[in-house]
Amino acid sequence: MSDAALLNALLWLPVAGLLGLALLPRDREVGVRRLTFAVTLVQLILAGWLLVRFDGALPGLQFATRLPWIRAWGVGYHIGLDGLNVLLVALTAFLGPLVVAGAVPAVRRDVKLFHAMLLFIQFAMLGTLIAQDLFLFYVFWEAMLIPMFLIIGIWGGERRIYATLKFVLYTAFGSILMLAALIYLVYSLPQTGDLPSFAFEYLYRHTPSAGVQRWLFAAFAVSFAIKVPIVPLHTWLPDAHVEAPTAGSVILAGVLLKMGTYGFMKLGIPLFPAAAWYFTPAIMTLAVISILYGACLALVQTDIKKIIAYSSISHLGYVMLGLASVSVLGIQGAIIQMVSHGLVAGGLFLMIGMVYERCHTRELSDYGGLARLLPVYSVFFMILTLASIGLPTTSGFTGEFMVLMGAFDTAWPQFQQGHAAPLVLSASAVLGVVLGAWYMLWFAQRFLFGAPRAPHQPLADLGRREQWILAAIVAAVFAIGLYPQPLLRKTEQAARQYQALLLGGAAQDVRR
Amino acid sequence: MSWPAILIAMLPEHLLLGGIVALLALEIANERCPGAFALALVATAAAAIAAFCLHVTGYAAAPFPGHYAVAPSASLAKFLLLAFAVPVLLLSRDEFSQSRYFALLLSSLYGACLLVSSASFLTLFLGLEIMSLPVYALVLIAFQRPDSAEAALKYLVLGGTATATFLLGTSFLYGACGTLGIDAFARALGTADPLAATGAALIVAALFLKAAVVPLHAWAPDAYEAASVPVTAYMAVIVKAGVLLAALQLFGSAPVPPAAAALIALLPLASMLWGNIAAIRQASFRRMIAYSSIAHAGYLYFAFLGAGPGRYQTIMFYLAAYGVMTLLAFTALPGAGDDAAQDRLQSFEGLFHRRPYAALAIAASMLSLAGLPPLPGFVAKFLVFRNVVAGGHTAWAVLGLLASYLGLYFYLRVIQLMFMQSPANQPQPTHARRLAWVAAVCCLLPAIAIAIAPGWLLDRL
Numbered sequence: 024m025s026d027a028a029l030l031n032a033l034l035w036l037p038v039a040g041l042l043g044l045a046l047l048p049r050d051r052e053v054g055v056r057r058l059t060f061a062v063t064l065v066q067l068i069l070a071g072w073l074l075v076r077f078d079g080a081l082p083g084l085q086f087a088t089r090l091p092w093i094r095a096w097g098v099g100y101h102i103g104l105d106g107l108n109v110l111l112v113a114l115t116a117f118l119g120p121l122v123v124a125g126a127v128p129a130v131r132r133d134v135k136l137f138h139a140m141l142l143f144i145q146f147a148m149l150g151t152l153i154a155q156d157l158f159l160f161y162v163f164w165e166a167m168l169i170p171m172f173l174i175i176g177i178w179g180g181e182r183r184i185y186a187t188l189k190f191v192l193y194t195a196f197g198s199i200l201m202l203a204a205l206i207y208l209v210y211s212l213p214q215t216g217d218l219p220s221f222a223f224e225y226l227y228r229h230t231p232s233a234g235v236q237r238w239l240f241a242a243f244a245v246s247f248a249i250k251v252p253i254v255p256l257h258t259w260l261p262d263a264h265v266e267a268p269t270a271g272s273v274i275l276a277g278v279l280l281k282m283g284t285y286g287f288m289k290l291g292i293p294l295f296p297a298a299a300w301y302f303t304p305a306i307m308t309l310a311v312i313s314i315l316y317g318a319c320l321a322l323v324q325t326d327i328k329k330i331i332a333y334s335s336i337s338h339l340g341y342v343m344l345g346l347a348s349v350s351v352l353g354i355q356g357a358i359i360q361m362v363s364h365g366l367v368a369g370g371l372f373l374m375i376g377m378v379y380e381r382c383h384t385r386e387l388s389d390y391g392g393l394a395r396l397l398p399v400y401s402v403f404f405m406i407l408t409l410a411s412i413g414l415p416t417t418s419g420f421t422g423e424f425m426v427l428m429g430a431f432d433t434a435w436p437q438f439q440q441g442h443a444a445p446l447v448l449s450a451s452a453v454l455g456v457v458l459g460a461w462y463m464l465w466f467a468q469r470f471l472f473g474a475p476r477a478p479h480q481p482l483a484d485l486g487r488r489e490q491w492i493l494a495a496i497v498a499a500v501f502a503i504g505l506y507p508q509p510l511l512r513k514t515e516q517a518a519r520q521y522q523a524l525l526l527g528g529a530a531q532d533v534r535r
Numbered sequence: 536m537s538w539p540a541i542l543i544a545m546l547p548e549h550l551l552l553g554g555i556v557a558l559l560a561l562e563i564a565n566e567r568c569p570g571a572f573a574l575a576l577v578a579t580a581a582a583a584i585a586a587f588c589l590h591v592t593g594y595a596a597a598p599f600p601g602h603y604a605v606a607p608s609a610s611l612a613k614f615l616l617l618a619f620a621v622p623v624l625l626l627s628r629d630e631f632s633q634s635r636y637f638a639l640l641l642s643s644l645y646g647a648c649l650l651v652s653s654a655s656f657l658t659l660f661l662g663l664e665i666m667s668l669p670v671y672a673l674v675l676i677a678f679q680r681p682d683s684a685e686a687a688l689k690y691l692v693l694g695g696t697a698t699a700t701f702l703l704g705t706s707f708l709y710g711a712c713g714t715l716g717i718d719a720f721a722r723a724l725g726t727a728d729p730l731a732a733t734g735a736a737l738i739v740a741a742l743f744l745k746a747a748v749v750p751l752h753a754w755a756p757d758a759y760e761a762a763s764v765p766v767t768a769y770m771a772v773i774v775k776a777g778v779l780l781a782a783l784q785l786f787g788s789a790p791v792p793p794a795a796a797a798l799i800a801l802l803p804l805a806s807m808l809w810g811n812i813a814a815i816r817q818a819s820f821r822r823m824i825a826y827s828s829i830a831h832a833g834y835l836y837f838a839f840l841g842a843g844p845g846r847y848q849t850i851m852f853y854l855a856a857y858g859v860m861t862l863l864a865f866t867a868l869p870g871a872g873d874d875a876a877q878d879r880l881q882s883f884e885g886l887f888h889r890r891p892y893a894a895l896a897i898a899a900s901m902l903s904l905a906g907l908p909p910l911p912g913f914v915a916k917f918l919v920f921r922n923v924v925a926g927g928h929t930a931w932a933v934l935g936l937l938a939s940y941l942g943l944y945f946y947l948r949v950i951q952l953m954f955m956q957s958p959a960n961q962p963q964p965t966h967a968r969r970l971a972w973v974a975a976v977c978c979l980l981p982a983i984a985i986a987i988a989p990g991w992l993l994d995r996l
Contacts, residue, residue: 049891093914093990096921133887162908169902172947176955184955191947199940203933206917210925 026076030086030102033069033116034149036062037142044139052134056123059138063119063145070116077109079513082520084155092159097209097220101156106517107288108152110358110510111281114365115148117499118277121492125373126270128380130178137178141270144170148278152285157205157221160290165198167279171271179266186259186266193259197246204242208294226294227524233297240298243291244306250283251339254313264332265385269376272328276335277369281361284342288357292346293524300525304444307347311448311455313340318458322465326385327378330466331371334411337455338364344452345426349525353429354518355511360422362510363503367410367419370496374404377489382478387466392475399485401471403493408467410500412460418503427453541598544605546589547582547613551645554578558638571634575641576624582648583617586610597654601716604654608847611996612651612780615855619772620644622862625974626765636676639669640769647777651784655715656705659781663701663745666777667694670770674762680875686754686761693744693754701741707734720785725792738785739798746778746832747825749806756817759825760878767821768865771828772858779835783850790842790926799839800931804938806833811942819878820868823945824861827904830942831857834919837935841922848996849918855992856903856911856985863978864900866971867893883949885958894953896975903982905946906939911985 040062047054077085087103104112123141130137147170150163168191176187208231209219220226230236249256260280264272292299299306317336324330338360345357377400378393379385394401410417413424430452434445485493503510542549557574590610597604620640627636646665653659671694675687705715711731712719720738723731740751747755759767791799810830817823835857838849868877869886876882887894903912916939923932985992 091990092988093993095990095993098990136887136891162913165908165913169907172950173954176951184951187955188944188947188951192944195943196940199936202917203920203936206921206924206932207929210921 026073026086027088027103029069029073030104030153031088033066033073033112034102034146034153036066036069037146037149040142041139041146044135044142047135049135055135055138059142060120060123062142063116063123066145066149067116067120070113073104074109074113074513077104077513079106079516082516087155092156096158097222098158099156099220099222100159101222102150102153102159103155104153106514107358107521108285109513110362111278111285111365112149112152114281114362115145115152115278117495118273118365118369119145121369121373121495122270122273122277124488125273125376125492126268129269129376133177137174137270140170140174141274144174144274148274148282151282155223157209157223157226157290159221161198161202161205164201164282164286165195167282168194168198171275171279174271174274175263175267178268179271181266182262183266186262189259190263193249193256197249200242201246204239208239223289223293230294230296233301236295236298237301240291240295240302243294244287244302247283247286247291248309250286251280251313251343252283252336253309253340253343254316254336257313257317257336260336261329261332264335264372265326265328269372269379272372272376273369276331276372277365280335280339281342281365284339284346284357284361287343287346288354288521293521296525296527303347303349306343307445307448310340310343310347311451313337313343314452314455315340315458318455318462322458322462325387327375327387327390327466327470328372328385330387330462331368331375334459334463335364335368337459338368338411340455341423341426341452344430344449348426348429348433349522350429350432351515351518351522352425352432354521355514356422356425356427356429358514358518359418359503359507359510360426363410363418363422363500366496366499366503367407367417370407370493370500371404371411373492373496374400374407377485381482384478387469390470390477391473392471393477394471395475396477396480396482397484399490403485403490403497404471405467406497406500408463410504412463413456416501416504418500418507421504421507423456427456537598540596543594544589544596544598545603546585547610547617548645548648550578550582550585551641551648554582555638555641555645558634558641562634562638567632569632571632571637572624572628574634575637576621578641579617579620579624579644582644583614583621586614586617586648590614599658602655602658603649603652605652609652612783612851613648615851615858616647616651616773616776616780617644619776619858619862620769622866622974622977623765623769623773625970625977626768626866628970630763630765631676636673639673639676643667643669643673643769644773647773647780650777651780653781653784654717656708656717656719657715659717659784660698660701660705663778663781664698666774667698667745670766670774673766673769674758676763676766680761682757683761686757690754690758693751697741697744697751700737700744704734704737704741707731707737710734717785718787721787721789724786724789724795735795736798739782739795742778742782742785743802743836746775746782746836747806747829748802748832748836749809749829750802752806752810752829752832755829756822756825759821759828760819762821764821764865764868764877767824768862771824771865772861775828775832775835776854776858779832779850779854782836782839783847786839786846788843788846791839796840796928799836800928803833803836804931804934806830806836807935807938808941811938811945814942814945815948817945818880820880820883820949821878823880823949824864827942827945828861830938831904834916834935834939837931838919838922840928840931841926845918845922845925848993849915849922851996852918852989852993853915855981856915859978859982859985860900860903860910860912863975863982864897864904866975866978867896867900868971869893880949880952883952884956886953888958896979897953898950899982901946901949905943907943909986911982911989914985914989 084103090100092100147166154160172191317333321333342357345353410419413419430449434449438446595606650662671691723735744751807830810826814826903910906912906916920932
């Protein structure tokens, strides 16, 4: 089978799994779990193979499929991997089986529907990542909404309905703006070809005039910024995270939030380079505000899930900073930071789910000295905490360090030319690292150390299944931390192309 | 006028008429009339097949020149209307067995078919009236609630107002242009002649009233709530489609002049806004669907802002997607003790745990009506706004999209009730509704086809 066919198989396997689930009777819960796990495992193998086969030195798309879908509109089924999405596809596929395995005990009601929704969201997320056609992208982008709505709303906590409606209504508002902008982009601008086309390649080459770009970029950016989320559009996130079941939180933190940053990277910036250049100071400022504000809020939370939720806002601020830095280092750092945050935050949410299963509370003050009560758990938790802080040898360090290097790389020459703002912002972002260490270590101190205290004692330490899940995540965290070179090589060419595109946009903006 | 042309061109109508006559004869012969349902179903299906064949063969004729003309596009519209009637008939089986019910339904369909082939205001008027008059009776025929009579009367009076407005507009137009051909309408829209412009505006107002566009919508929630399930489905889908297709006949594919564009855009926009907002507060499913259909009338009329062949395509596609998904919701409605209990949104609580497939069908329908991909409603919504943007009305398109965003909430609320609430504790007697499942499959298959291959359908419109 050719590699393009494998990419299609990767995308459509969950749909096949959905059909399989539909045939299983509702009370065959074990069968449902096994089938879902098998599908996600095969996806992981496929994604791993594609990652290995992906040649980072080649420009452009690899393993691409192009088929007409709605011919009259120039809409195609157009998918492929490039340096920007290949790592995120791998991340999505990596988290898939872990989520399925990790969600086992928490879900007791409507098991079949739950697994169907997991497969559905896996399909939608992969589709969003590998779509190379704006219409297709939008369809997948919106399709992610429905399963998440149900996952939070059916299996969530007490305020689940409020949280899920807030999540959907926030996200859908952005989507409506994006829809308006994309219709305008394709149908209202003079098209050079005989037919309009939604293909990214086509749209990259035919950018609208700089004035129009600003409006369209603003619409896309609001949509993506809600998803990331960037302060001040973040208020749905803590609610959604806290109320979501463990699997929902892991998917949300692990992959869904990255869709926002990926959207900026894949669409917002390259489709409207001049506008992106114009708005770069604003994006940088908001990114740094997100880093600092998210960290400050994480500091004062008493709900353990909320601490990680706010830390996500802070960590994704780095991604935005890296994207806005317009340096190869910063862009690559942003991609690594996305992957790293997916692993670390996903892992932390899984661990919080594990302890919640045992103690049924998320209140930090109910806990203490877990290191004595759950030694194995505590070791894993400490490793992930340090990775979240960005300790060298962990993936968090690679991502944050590269982003900050990239930001300073860009800021220093500008400072020498008399623009101090980028340097001040970059320096403030470093402060975020300090704050990050503060809230995470303080959290770990109160959670793991001190006098042993936890409800529902005695507690059973991690079982073998849980240990395997966490071991996989920790292994990936160290792999990226110790030897990121292979992954960086996959993204370098794409980052260069990307930088060239943005600098071209800058030229266009200056010409105006 | 040649007899073979009349015979072939009007074949769908003739088949319906045959059905109506047979049903009436049956009514006279036997009060209990066991075969009425089968007869009506066969007549409708045959008419639908005839319309489809006329479309496929590309048959075009004008058996009554200047009054009645058949073109492939009209045949397709007829097929759409008749095909929608099949699930409605299947739904009717459980609630009605008298042949007079089916005779009324088929008469209304006859009017709808006449409507899409009309070439003059006279035929158009006949079609509108033949379509509407039986529906007043159909609302009343269920008579399961004390307020049915009131709602039917309200509907009748407002429908009569629409008729009068339409006739007044037609006479103005006739006075200004000296012709009853429907192409006078498109010309009148653009002229500065006050008489002709007033005539055109009155006709538009009548069509707005018939399709329940704000502020002429007040009859719809009452009538939808008071009628029985199949009649509500009929009004929400087929009557609405008939009126929109009539509007399509009038507007043709000519661009709307700027002065008229404000009228065409403003009231539908108000319709979307108010329909979507008022639907939030409803406790009755059919009332909610009424407000939803008010909003959808808004989207449909919005499509007229665009010009050219895209307009026909948009209206047809939208009606197909909207009709199929609305009918799907009606076919999957949970059965309950009495009509009022069945209608309460509360009875949806925990539906997923009682009847998962029905809940999934209703959920798909709601999400499609909300316009979320990958469901057919999304492509339909996309088409409408694409047309509006391509017509140069970007600001209206943005406002319309924002109005459509407001609609998301109440559709999601239905899903929330079905999936996220524990089942209501009241005993749930359920009817045997075997045919409803057949009807659901009739809706589901085209819905899936439209969702997977919208391009295939678009190429054929």
